[in-house]
Amino acid sequence: MQVALYFYFYLSILSSFFLNLGVFPVPAFGQTDGFRESFLAEPGSFLRLFELALAHRRAWNLSGALLALDEVLRIAPRCPAALLLRGEILLDLGRYEAAREAFQLGDEAAPEAPDGTYGLIKLNRALLNWERVLALCKRILSNSPDNAFAVLNSAWAHFNLRNYEDAVRLYDHPVCGKSRVMRLGKGWSLLRSGKVDDARVVFQSLLKELPTDLEALRGKQEVESALLKQNLPGWRVTAALTPEEAASFLDLASRAASLGKISEALDLWGYVMQGRPDNASACLGLAGAYSSLGNWGQASYYYSVVLNRQPDSDALRGKIRALGALGQWADAASLSADLLKKAPADALALSTIAYFRYLLGDFEKACGFYERAGKDDSLMLLGRAWCKFMLKDFQASRNLFKEVLQKEPANVGAIEGLKLLEKSEEE
Incomplete structure (x- = not known):
């Protein structure tokens, strides 16, 4: 069942990409009779949860999508489709480190498919690591030289690295180079490389086919501006x-x-x-x-x-x-754990994990992390005081609140804590 679900997801990614390239229209995901029947036949199954996650994502309810995927992964922890979709959603949320982990896990779960690499390419593209984008695309192109996604992103990377001749060569790919997005890229690469007349031909051709193409229109305007400037002394293409x-x-x-x-x-x-x-x-x-x-x-x-x-x-x-x-305390705590591997006594990392454990209701562990973060620091003392309060160790809590007030007489957290202690004792 996981394999079937993976291929539904794999095909949906490919079809979405080719739609962007203008190659063919995409059928709505999960709209075939057989697919609908599979959900009806297995109410409550992880397939239904996966479809729910997709529906939430389409509605841009990303937190709802993640909750549904958490349930999918609880049932099928190694499901590639769920891991990869989780990576996509985390990337949408800008949770880059968590997205990388999800893409890598998805890649490990289905090493024969390129989807995990696709996700990592998107991640590195978002984070402007164009050299890494090229390396990942090269991995795909070594097995599939005409892979449209890899060709496009390789060209995009070369453009951003200002390797315009390489970008033109890739945008002019014999198989993938006929789509509008590739031709637009070629036009901009020609313009940036100083081949203004060639760029004008490309943009004019695009506008002849679609006069409302704003990107091609902007390119044509840039060409006209460059034609005026290139006759000025000292003019050169931006390097x-x-x-x-x-x-x-x-x-x-x-x-x-x-x-x-x-x-x-x-x-x-x-x-x-x-x-x-x-x-x-x-x-x-x-x-x-x-x-x-x-x-x-x-x-x-x-x-x-x-x-x-x-x-x-x-x-x-x-x-x-x-x-x-x-x-985003869960992600902060995860990165803090990474930091502690390098700096075991880092106060920021320890206090971040402490607060996250406190939010989870794990007051005993939270108190331990606060103590490790700084026995004499007012903020850490306050954290320990509240942990003791939640553990109903009121005497220890009172002592810690008073210790904070000795250091900072106007500390609002400690003052409020003592008031709550008095109220608790009265009750």
Whole structure:
């Protein structure tokens, strides 16, 4: 049954992709008589739960979809379709580290199929790791040279790495190159490589077929602008920043940030990222700036961009803080466990796991983690006090609340805790 479900999912992914390429229309998932009958024949089965997860995702109820998939995986822990769909949904949610784990598990469960690799390509594409995208596409193309998804993403990666000649070659693929998305990519690659007249021919051809194509229209406008500028002295096609240029912009960004000019710093770091998407310093700068602005979603994203390329303890701590601010404590605790492998006494990791265990109602373990995080730290003492309160060890709780107040007489959490203790004793 798992195999059958996997192939339904596999075909749905392929058909969705080819729809995007304009190759053929896609039938609605699970609409055949046989498929509907299988659900009717097995009410409550994991197939029905899987269909429920798909329905939730179509309605963009991603949390509902994950709950349904959790039930599927409880029944069939190695179901490739469920693991891969879980990865897709986690990717939709921007939970990149959890998505990677799901895609890898799905790939292990069905190594003969490319879907796990597809997911990892999407993940690395989202996190701007174009070199990794190329490596993953190469894995697929070695077995299937005409795989449309791999050809398209290889071309896309070369374009973003500013290897425009390689991008043109791939966008002009003899099998996949006739779709609109591939021809658009070819037009933009030709334009960026300085072959303005060739780019104009491509965009005009696309507009002749579909005059309302906004992307082709924008390309044509860019061509017209380039034709005007290319006769100006010193005009050249935009190239990747040199390391020296990147370092100069990074220095300017740091100075702007130190002066409180966050918007200016964001622009400078963003400019470096456009020219050198692998620049970790620019990513960390963006992440830190967005953190200072309270834009935790953007901060979390840029920390993930760094972590997707290489282990970085500072980025990992930043990511944990961002996830905590977003209320994503399960993911924060998971990353904290990774951090503890490198730094067993890291207070942020220990306190994050402590709070997550507290939320789960595991007050004994939470108390232990708070104690490991800092026996004398006011915040950790407060955490232990509340754990003891929940465990109904009121005397220990009272002592800890008082210890917090000795350090911080105006600590609201400790004051409220003592009030609750008095109320509990009266009852």
